[in-house]
Amino acid sequence: MTKNFLLLALLVANFFYAQNKNPLIDELNKDDQRQWADSIYKNMSLDQKIGQLFMLDIFSSASDKDINFLKHRLKKYHIGGIIFSKGTAEKQVKLTNEFQNMAETPLLIGMDAEWGLAMRLENSFAFPYNMTLGAIDDNNLVFDVAKQIAQHSKRVGVHFNFAPVVDLNSNPKNPIIGNRAFGEGKQNVTSKSIALIKGFQSEDVLTSAKHFPGHGDTDQDSHKLLPSIDADSTRLMDTEIYPYRKLINYDLTSVMVAHLKVPALTDSETLPTSLSKKVVTDLLQNEMNFKGLIFTDALNMKGASQYGGPGEAELQAFLAGNDILLIPNDLDAAFDKIKKAYNDGIITDKRLSNSVRKILFAKYKVGLKSYQPISQVNLKQDLATDQNKATRFKAFQKAITLVKNDLGLLPIADLQDHKIAYVKLGDAQAEKFYKTLTDYTEVDYFTSESDKLLEKLKAYQTVIIGHHKSDETPWKSYELRSFEIKLIQLIAKQNNVVLANFTSPYALLDLDSFLPIESIIQSYQNADEAQQITAEIIFGASEAVGQLPVSITSAYPEGTGLKTKSLGRLGYDFLENKNFDATKLRSQIDSIANVILSNEMSPGFQLLIAKDKKILFEKSYGFHTYDKKINVKNDDLYDLASLTKILATLPIFMRLEEENKVDIEDHIKDILPDYESSNKGDISLKRMLSHYAKLEAWIPFYINTLETKNDYYRNEKSDEFSIQVAEKLYLRSDYKDSIYEKVKRSELRTKDEYKYSDLPFYILKEYIEKSYQDSLENLVQDLFYKPMGIQNLFYFPRDHAPLSRIVPTENDELWRKQLIHGYVHDQGAAMLGGVGGHAGLFGNAKSVAQMMQMYLNDGYYGGKNYFLPRTLNTFNKCYYCDEDVRRGLGFDKPQLDDIGPTCGCLSMTSFGHSGFTGTYAWVDPSTDILYVFLSNRIFPDATNRQLITEDIRTKLQQYIYDALYD
Template sequence: MQKNTILLLAVLAVNFFYAQQVKPLISENHLEQRKWVDSIYNTLTLEQKIGQLFMVDVFSSASSAEINSLKNKIKKFHIGGVIFSKGTAKQQIQLTNEFQQLAQVPLLIGMDAEWGLSMRLDETFSFPYNMTLGAITNNNTVFEVGQQIAQHSKRLGVHVNFAPVVDINTNPKNPIIGNRSFGEDRNQVTQKALALIKGFQAEGVLANAKHFPGHGDTDQDSHKTLPSLDFNVKRLDSVELYPYKKLFKQGLSSVMVAHLNVPKLTEQEGLPTSLSSKVVDSLLINQLQFSGLIFTDALNMKGASEFGDKGIVELKAFLAGNDVLLIPNNLEAAIKQIKNAYNNGTITKSRLTHSVKKILYAKYKVGLNNYQPVSLKNLASDLNTDKNKATRFKAFKEAITLVKNDLNSIPIAETQHSKIAYIKLGDAENNKFIETLSNYAEINSFSIENPNLLEELKFADQVIISHHKSDENPWKSYSLTTSEIKLLDAISREHKLVFVNFTSPYALLDLNSFLPIEVILQAYQNADDAQQVAAEIIFGATKAQGRLPVSITNAFPVGTGYQNSTLGRMGYDYPQNLGFNTAKLAEVDSLLTEVIEQKMSPGVQVIIAKNGHIFYDKSLGFHTYENKIPVKSTDVYDLASLTKILSTLPLFMRLVEEGKVSIHDNLSNLLPELDTTNKANITVKRMLSHYAGLQAWIPFYASTLDSLDNYYRKMPSKKFSIPVTENLYLREDYQDSIYAEIASSELLEEVEYKYSDLPFYFLKQFIERSYKDSIHTIIQNDFYKTMHIKNMFFYPKRHKTLSEITPTENDQIWRKQLVHGNVHDQGAAMLGGVGGHAGLFGNARSVAQFMQMYLNEGTFGGRTYFKPSTIQAFNTCYYCDKDVRRGLGFDKPQLDDVGPTCGCVSMTSFGHSGFTGTYTWADPSTGILYVFLSNRIHPDASNRKLIDEDIRTKIQQVIYDSLDI
């Protein structure tokens, strides 16, 4: 026995002592399995037995001639399996069914689906690469990825997935492994591989660890040559073989043996490991005690194909101990060589029986004892589910790695006054990244081709640069160009720089110096999910969670990864990732469809979020029943009474917090002119609780109907300057009459709960006097702009075209026209479009952002707007014992069976509804935020279908029913 073999045995002795005997091909009903295997085996001729050893390849997109050739091989040579490659899922299923029908023994169908079917098939689902998964610390997510890849594989009739790659990629220059590896740390590679394997095998698909004994530390491609690993046995055992030893104890189904030159194992220079009995038989089978299926790597690869005449390579591979000979160079010659070897005694009967029966055991385990043709029904939807999308998104969210964050430069908090420049590097798309960045700040984009770029960047306080390369496959070039590196260096020396790399982490090795770059965010791939999450991390809508799976120089060793703080801004996620049952949640779609079909409203916008993550964001229907302008997410609606809690109330809350007013003050303290009225001693607390005896509303416009010429003009003038709607201007002095009428209005005979708009007329007066400015200016400057709320404002026509504003009522009583781009509420209209109770327009996302600030207890985007105690003071039901459910300005859940909610929300929840068909509700106990916008009063305010059917709260009920608490 030679020295190397003795050393290898010594190294493995301890491992063998602890080895766990696992029989990965044995089913639970092993007696039935053995019975089936024996019954099939006993019917096979020698030729049929030999045929079982071979798995041949085919493109599902192959020509008819190629397909017919394979069909002939199935019938003539009785091959045991087929490995599919390029084409479509439909083509593959059709061919699988045809091939299986021809086979006497059902075929074992294999496929390379390392990151899903998209590795080989067009228009199929792509999961993240192993390198991306290697950055995830939560192995349950990796398991879910494996499980879903297996579900897709099984759906196509695939029984063995030639994955995962368990090569430890310690060589950044490796041309064939790279992104296909989980990384360079043996423990992490093993853990991730085990999670993926368990996911595969939980679904009944055989996993396949490759490329034994380890293809990670080489800079050559075995498709083109025979790569060499010139390491000693101790190194090979501690690094390359480490994952295999661990995985064998966990029931790994199969292994693929690579074509590598490893002389310390083969004891023969230039002999491929796949053809070496010392590697396959002695090491893999006897020393490591592996009893699963052993596949060769493709025998038509240059690393093996040139090692002998026709059929000799296949014979040597079988003699070395392999069970399945993958993609033979010459099938007929190989079968002939093996048959001759059997007949002359070189291959024994027991040797052939051993491999053939293992193959049959595997076929039973994957269900081929009860083979059924694969159905094409619902194929596309089965291979592209919302669950798949949710899992992929979660994987990217958990993988993206904050490699460097000097001085906690991200998240970027200040967006109102910061001047942010953006530059794209690379030649792939960046649309999702720039779109998501724009949700949080104004982004000024610059081209790398701009000759004056450095000069024009002088305005910028912050520069974001992202690097995008093709995500088509893991072998695509990921390197930065020389000019890009120089630009990064120059900009980083003059500006605060956030650099996001949407390619392999090895691209970072091209950077000459990391020191000037404050932030490096490693996103691994150029997928839309990665782009969205990266942008959310930069602005603090989510946290970076990943850890580097490989070292990037000594500065950033494997495992590097920081967590950024979050700033309470809103991001996106999938309901599955937030604990929702999507089958139940689908009823929301049904209810919204009912709204449109039953003409409860021409269109709607709905957003639902949990813990700051929007998981439902839909715009349905049209602006009007003419169905000409579809509703877009950026279109704005008349928010009606939502104005109260989104504009007037927060401004008043701030005055309370600043000590300029108290909720215990009387109205006469706020507005001295009320001192002689019946409103003088009403407290703010009672007024905002709607427990002050005030009338619900006053139709101020009604008293002008008998003398329109006295109050209105079609053209503005100094005297008639208040715009009510198109071509209708009110006398300027009439606003005084409005406030006088409110002041002199009668109180209810008995104080009881009565919802009223009148308190917000008073608050508007007080706020504007206190700030010496209009509430529309104050709320924009102090709240909306600082929160980067882009689509919420008074005077919508100053911000949007009419095609972006949904119309409300066709008012034939007073305004004699369709109200479009002007506030519907008559009182707010007579105040020129800005009321304390109405006048605000917005889209669902903008409403959600403001409500999220309340849920965050007064903070948003790193800025504090209110103390939690202030939010609590206004979100309190002070008169519940008087059957008054309201907080101060906020609506609260009902105290009996009738009220504004589904009855399923917590008593800490709050919100409001609006006459035009709007609604928003937030629940601190669950983190759920819900926004429903519609123009149900178009074209007629008498349309009460939305209210009568209680659609808004039915949707709320569905949301809570869908939450798996």
């Protein structure tokens, strides 16, 4: 009993300690803090003390006249603080240094930066609005957002961020709060506000919860009039004021009191809450025991400025218990009234001392005892880092909410023969959304003004409707227009519809009925990140995990949020979000890129890094050729050379093996009876694909055509000469048969050892095409690329893309006597008509990555199993490691000794391939890392081996693994 009593006593003591703790005290330096504040206060005149109570506003973009006028007022009235508003970061830093330099007592600098400096400063970084953060379940992420906002605030010299907004936005028609609120529920608003406070104050930026006692349940704007809150005191204490009670226990440093008409608290129909002693002193300070600073909301707002005569509102605000009078409507009158009230004994010395000392304590806490001017060096870079971008992206990832998903329409898995249209609504841009949609499959674009829209849409199974409204500010109009509402309903009656709302969730209230709409995604803002992630969710490259922070009719209350699962498709993210030392890795990549380009190892290249099904780095460097006329872009196409083996031929053969149509223990003669009498008939497919079958490395088929070229080539196509090997160069039509015959009759090597060879893939191509009675080109498209949504892997690139997108490979001076541009470089593949089992495929890094990701997913991609995991295990296995053969079946594997195809830093479960033209693709199941490097290193000719001799591709691979945190 005694033990329980002592425990209860300790809990009560801790509770009251938390309640009574002064958030302005610097616990580590409280004696020095008190001494500094006392010394400053004792040396102040009455005017200097009164001046500390005022915080004036200025635009950093203001004219010299206005700035000089402010400087005059700072000196004349000994002003205690400044709140910055519109302008730029550069000008604000410059002015802050000037103002601080002239101040007798260092100035407390404040700013509204609820979603970052972008709330007030041009060209500044914007984090998501509070409504968006309110949809996130992970408060640690909200903390990270706040921490980075605080870092930006501190970088420009701001000490007080007037945030968080803790209003419960329970009125959809609220004109001033809306997206600035975390939502309508007190628990969610409270937990998000706590996370923000902790994040801000972890960087020593002080916070101000606003707008006390609660500005959410009104449809009026206190900038223009005095809004009314008609709730009774019980409701107010239980709901609107609930977050403040909780926040006080988390070192909340200040509260901003709103200009509201709340008769239940003020006992008045005319007195604003900001001027009410019952609200500011009796309730906030005495009953709720708040000891931090108390700000009025801006006193030039109509909700306060209309009260009494000049300076009266400011006087009454101070008498009510506020410490800092923000943006007085009439500074001269306010200063005089407060001074007179002090001299008349209405304001006691104790009352004045209490506020001024609190202000001085706050100044000490933010480091103003030893103020240093703010550096402008690297200011722009510091205010928009890659970590900021990564955090913003992650916030949208976790916020976007699937509100409705009838029939399980999302995510869309089946892409083949699935006609999809996109219809744009709203008056804001939608480029990123549409571009990302088309990254996954063909999507046709329409607008609400498209001619005969409804009739045209009948040809589509699914229509994605995007409602795009500007999110330049949270006060922008979000409503659907009447004709758009009607159009949505009409489309939904005839098509399966996905509605993506890129604005406030309240826009959905305008819809008469959700019933005919199969899927609704609430994306909150029209930011590029929201557009990209929403498209990824639609196609299963990202998961929907957000939840509504406000109710959208009773059918979709606060907290609604359906979850989706990944379909294994590639999406995007940032290195910072996947446990990489991103700064180090980007620097190393850029450094080695400079080595490649400056030493002419290759004219240019593409590099892609993915992890956990997310592309984290995708960048192109250099030019198509050394004349530097065309920059390499991410959608440009390279000759993939031997990557063709694992991207085209091998997957089809794996499919045949999985269907028991072939066995790896079979022999070549079992799949091609013509080999019965050849020296290769008894070679097993397992040995052949392991490059352990004594096969020659390659056969230079073109050599014996050089001496009598007229017998083999023509400059014009005909039935007899139909195989195009280059521009205006056609090979005899019957030469394909000669190639297969030469492969069959080729000599075997005498020694039983590992030797890499192209010949197995001539053999497999012949077998595959006979088995399916179709070309390898068609088969790989139909079986893999089309259903997977891979749009940039193909043979014959000239049939699919302009030459400006195709990177030249080699200036062939030996055989074709021309620049090889859009034709396969490999001679054997060219002589087979451009389609080889070992070469001929063209593509960009992303499309290569899509196939490699399918492998990494154990054969799963886009909601479909292309292989069973067993099949991948069968082919990704080193069967002859004991014989010093590192290869799997078709796949390359890490080295068995110090020499090999990788950095030596990967697991033995990893696999991939490289290509003669300077290509490389590798995946590692142990880390879920995927790496693709594409180049035309053999330009202008194949003698350029620097990329290989310097191990550039594997050095980059080493950098990737070195940058991955344990």
